[in-house]
Amino acid sequence: MRRFFNILDANSNNNFLTTQNARADIIGELEAIMQYEAHLNQTDNTYAIETIRDIVKEEMLHVGQLFGLLFYLNPESKTQFEAGLKEFDETMS
Numbered sequence: 001m002r003r004f005f006n007i008l009d010a011n012s013n014n015n016f017l018t019t020q021n022a023r024a025d026i027i028g029e030l031e032a033i034m035q036y037e038a039h040l041n042q043t044d045n046t047y048a049i050e051t052i053r054d055i056v057k058e059e060m061l062h063v064g065q066l067f068g069l070l071f072y073l074n075p076e077s078k079t080q081f082e083a084g085l086k087e088f089d090e091t092m093s
């Protein structure tokens, strides 16, 4: 998985590391979804399609769980996330 920061920084406190790790894990889940969906588009095998679709749903659930963790660790992320959703909804209406 790509890392955009040095999670091994000895000067970092645990909450910072846990927050950054949650963000990195969200990226990892999204990358997994992209890979599974790419593989879905490369098969016509019914069993593969059924299996991969089930896994994609599970990965989407993991994204939600990790956002929950991120919002718990960094409430400003939740505030800004919700503001972004509101702006999007206003744009679409």
Ligand SMILES: [Fe+2]
Residues within 6 Å of the ligand: 029, 032, 058, 059, 062
């Ligand atoms: Fe996952």
